[in-house]
Amino acid sequence: MIKTPVRGMRDIMPKNLRLREYLLGIIEQTAKVAGYQKIETPAMEQLENMSSKIGGENESLIFKVLKRGRELEKAKAENDELCDSALRYDLTVPLARYYAMNGEMLPKPFKSLQIGPVWRADAPQKGRYRQFLQCDMDILGDDSVLAEIDAIDTVMKILARICEEAKVSGLNLRINDRRILLAAATFAGFGEDEVGAALITLDKQDKIGWDGVRNELLGRGFAAEKVDKFVNLFQNGAQTPEEFCAQLGEAQPDAKVLDNLRLITQAMAGKRVSFDPSLVRGMGYYTGAIFECSADGLDSSIAGGGRYDKMIGKFSGQDVPACGFSIGFERLVAILEDLGFEPPLPQTACAILVSDKVSATKYAEILAQAEQKRQDGKIVSVLPMMRNLGRQIALLEANGYSEFEKIYGD
Amino acid sequence: MIKTPVRGMRDIMPKNLRLREYLLGIIEQTAKVAGYQKIETPAMEQLENMSSKIGGENESLIFKVLKRGRELEKAKAENDELCDSALRYDLTVPLARYYAMNGEMLPKPFKSLQIGPVWRADAPQKGRYRQFLQCDMDILGDDSVLAEIDAIDTVMKILARICEEAKVSGLNLRINDRRILLAAATFAGFGEDEVGAALITLDKQDKIGWDGVRNELLGRGFAAEKVDKFVNLFQNGAQTPEEFCAQLGEAQPDAKVLDNLRLITQAMAGKRVSFDPSLVRGMGYYTGAIFECSADGLDSSIAGGGRYDKMIGKFSGQDVPACGFSIGFERLVAILEDLGFEPPLPQTACAILVSDKVSATKYAEILAQAEQKRQDGKIVSVLPMMRNLGRQIALLEANGYSEFEKIYGD
Numbered sequence: 001m002i003k004t005p006v007r008g009m010r011d012i013m014p015k016n017l018r019l020r021e022y023l024l025g026i027i028e029q030t031a032k033v034a035g036y037q038k039i040e041t042p043a044m045e046q047l048e049n050m051s052s053k054i055g056g057e058n059e060s061l062i063f064k065v066l067k068r069g070r071e072l073e074k075a076k077a078e079n080d081e082l083c084d085s086a087l088r089y090d091l092t093v094p095l096a097r098y099y100a101m102n103g104e105m106l107p108k109p110f111k112s113l114q115i116g117p118v119w120r121a122d123a124p125q126k127g128r129y130r131q132f133l134q135c136d137m138d139i140l141g142d143d144s145v146l147a148e149i150d151a152i153d154t155v156m157k158i159l160a161r162i163c164e165e166a167k168v169s170g171l172n173l174r175i176n177d178r179r180i181l182l183a184a185a186t187f188a189g190f191g192e193d194e195v196g197a198a199l200i201t202l203d204k205q206d207k208i209g210w211d212g213v214r215n216e217l218l219g220r221g222f223a224a225e226k227v228d229k230f231v232n233l234f235q236n237g238a239q240t241p242e243e244f245c246a247q248l249g250e251a252q253p254d255a256k257v258l259d260n261l262r263l264i265t266q267a268m269a270g271k272r273v274s275f276d277p278s279l280v281r282g283m284g285y286y287t288g289a290i291f292e293c294s295a296d297g298l299d300s301s302i303a304g305g306g307r308y309d310k311m312i313g314k315f316s317g318q319d320v321p322a323c324g325f326s327i328g329f330e331r332l333v334a335i336l337e338d339l340g341f342e343p344p345l346p347q348t349a350c351a352i353l354v355s356d357k358v359s360a361t362k363y364a365e366i367l368a369q370a371e372q373k374r375q376d377g378k379i380v381s382v383l384p385m386m387r388n389l390g391r392q393i394a395l396l397e398a399n400g401y402s403e404f405e406k407i408y409g410d
Numbered sequence: 411m412i413k414t415p416v417r418g419m420r421d422i423m424p425k426n427l428r429l430r431e432y433l434l435g436i437i438e439q440t441a442k443v444a445g446y447q448k449i450e451t452p453a454m455e456q457l458e459n460m461s462s463k464i465g466g467e468n469e470s471l472i473f474k475v476l477k478r479g480r481e482l483e484k485a486k487a488e489n490d491e492l493c494d495s496a497l498r499y500d501l502t503v504p505l506a507r508y509y510a511m512n513g514e515m516l517p518k519p520f521k522s523l524q525i526g527p528v529w530r531a532d533a534p535q536k537g538r539y540r541q542f543l544q545c546d547m548d549i550l551g552d553d554s555v556l557a558e559i560d561a562i563d564t565v566m567k568i569l570a571r572i573c574e575e576a577k578v579s580g581l582n583l584r585i586n587d588r589r590i591l592l593a594a595a596t597f598a599g600f601g602e603d604e605v606g607a608a609l610i611t612l613d614k615q616d617k618i619g620w621d622g623v624r625n626e627l628l629g630r631g632f633a634a635e636k637v638d639k640f641v642n643l644f645q646n647g648a649q650t651p652e653e654f655c656a657q658l659g660e661a662q663p664d665a666k667v668l669d670n671l672r673l674i675t676q677a678m679a680g681k682r683v684s685f686d687p688s689l690v691r692g693m694g695y696y697t698g699a700i701f702e703c704s705a706d707g708l709d710s711s712i713a714g715g716g717r718y719d720k721m722i723g724k725f726s727g728q729d730v731p732a733c734g735f736s737i738g739f740e741r742l743v744a745i746l747e748d749l750g751f752e753p754p755l756p757q758t759a760c761a762i763l764v765s766d767k768v769s770a771t772k773y774a775e776i777l778a779q780a781e782q783k784r785q786d787g788k789i790v791s792v793l794p795m796m797r798n799l800g801r802q803i804a805l806l807e808a809n810g811y812s813e814f815e816k817i818y819g820d
Binding site for chain 2: 040043066097392
């Protein structure tokens with residue numbers, strides 16, 4: 001039998017899990033007192049839902065689950081699809097399905113908190129695993145900007161607390177709106193079926209630079225005039241949505257778009273919030289405001305989200321406004337681990353080490369002593385004393401134990 | 411797109427999740443102060459590990475995960491196995507793999523706490539799902555009876571607290587030892603390759619009765635003499651391991667077996683502990699003491715476990731003594747839900763309902779008010795006031811909200 005985990009997956013050691021649970025505690029506690037309610041969906045989803053184009057690139061990374069029994073035989077005989085379900089690649093599509101299925105029983109609007117594993121068959125590399133945890137907060141059924149503001153307010157509180165613990169400074173939020181990006185692409189002359197490609201390239205700007213964006217768009221066969229007009233919009237140094245949109249002439253987005261961004265900025269007064277017209281966010285399903293958090297010295301964002309008003313309707317036939325924020329949990333864990341951060345121990349941990357010379361008839365008495373110490377607020381583990389006591393104690397110390405009581409024979 | 415969950419799986423509503431997390435809180439808190447450390451393994455395991463015969467019946471219920479890309483093409487072309495991994499059907503086999511892989515870095519002995527979903531393609535029925543949560547506590551690396559005693563002590567504390575909350579009385583523990591069962595089968599004349607079948611039938615005794623056991627064994631083709639000799643052992647009214655084993659003549663188990671059971675019973679003095687020679691436990695991997703908890707009025711057990719000293723060696727080549735207890739988490743949830751049990755709310759929940767007549771420029775101020783109330787210890791959710799306010803409030807009440815503050819336009 002094979003003792004290694006499946007390729008690209010990992011076993012989590014007690015010490016690492018303690019850090020993860022510490023972070024989850026901050027996230028859950030902050031989200032719950034702000035009225036987010038936790039829900040859970042199954043790990044597996046209908047294959048149809050996992051390959052509907054909503055998930056973009058992620059859909060090419062799904063793990064499919066084989067049909068079983070007679071259905072599998074039939075599929076093989078008829079050369080049909082061998083799978084009808086797959087592991088979820090995110091928590092947003094399952095949430096939309098969940099709301100379409102169960103929305104009637106939920107408060108309106110519904111503020112959801114989801115924490116759970118997702119699976120993607122990405123090429124494994126340092127810090128990137130094929131199973132990882134996502135933490136999502138979403139507000140479903142609110143079309144007002146209060147949803148954006150509440151989600152941002154709560155996520156910024158969570159991140160502020162984590163950044164403080166980790167001594168990471170410069171937490172900031174960048175905001176934009178998909179409708180501004182659409183207006184910009186339209187203004188530059190991109191047709192409806194070309195906008196997607198233009199935005200995918202624009203999304204890479206922080207990695208490939210503006211020359212890179214220009215070259216990639218030219219390489220995709222777009223006319224130089226279009227490409228220049230598009231790129232110039234972003235290079236003209238517009239600082240506010242108003243300044244940026246003033247360049248767009250007839251292609252102006254709705255006035256509500258600018259109002260929303262102003263209201264978000266105003267509600268977050270005192271925090272570092274900036275308008276970033278080149279912020280795209282990977283997923284194609286966003287329909288309105290989009291946002292992303294980062295901090296000084298980090299090479300990637302630590303949370304991101306936006307409004308997606310057209311997804312739930314794909315399941316229920318009826319659109320429900322939706323706005324969500326996903327916290328980059330694994331990214332935060334990696335940052336804290338790199339910093340050597342260790343969460344404070346909640347209690348003193350004491351090991352009672354029992355020599356094999358002690359008669360087993362004394363075990364009940366030893367357990368009672370241990371329980372007494374627990375009542376006094378300690379973690380107490382009763383363990384047999386091992387031959388290599390020095391190594392036993394060293395391993396316990398590495399796992400947070402600081403008190404050792406040795407019981408020898410009498 | 412399809413809004414129902416995958417067949418046999420379920421969405422969990424906030425109210426149900428609250429009960430689940432309440433129970434998990436009791437389990438985690440009790441296990442952690444007793445020195446159990448939480449670990450995590452991936453949802454997927456190597457297919458080879460999931461179909462090695464260790465898992466018995468459960469292996470026929472695994473969900474297999476399809477190979478991907480070139481590997482899948484190759485497998486199809488060569489008519490080879492289409493899968494090389496599967497979702498785990500329990501937490502014990504992954505734990506054995508985990509320990510074989512990571513044991514060097516862990517305290518010795520290692521007291522493990524695992525809480526996570528497992529998957530089995532059982533025929534769905536009321537209360538039985540294809541994804542469900544398991545809670546396992548295991549002690550690895552301790553061959554002394556202290557392991558059994560510590561695991562039982564901790565699980566009994568957890569169950570006592572849950573039974574008290576649920577007003578379920580009569581919590582009790584039944585114990586036996588696989589080596590007594592082997593001795594009994596040997597005494598009756600079952601050959602080495604027949605013992606498994608005899609025990610599988612004996613395991614059904616609580617459902618089919620002694621006549622049922624007799625008939626099933628006869629139906630399997632065993633001689634009437636053998637069958638009678640075997641069944642009579644259990645019907646002779648032996649109350650203690652000593653009385654039971656006194657019947658076995660030459661086939662006596664090792665004296666240590668009886669010592670162990672006596673020590674366990676003694677350490678649990680004051681609790682309802684009884685010897686049950688017909689206790690089998692389903693899994694074939696047990697090698698020593700086995701145990702099961704139940705309570706008055708319940709038609710099935712609520713926790714069970716035992717010693718399995720030969721599993722880790724299958725991964726590492728070196729046997730490591732192991733003893734574990736699995737809490738029937740879903741069973742406990744079902745019992746509490748049937749009783750209409752609701753966990754106490756930790757905090758008052760207040761909804762601030764904001765009319766759309768309120769200018770959005772006031773949102774920052776409203777958020778600040780909400781935060782003030784949170785500092786005072788309340789859950790506070792800021793929500794837009796819906797047109798159907800009565801229904802909105804009713805749904806919030808059903809989700810634990812008891813205070814409502816309405817903000818109308820000014």
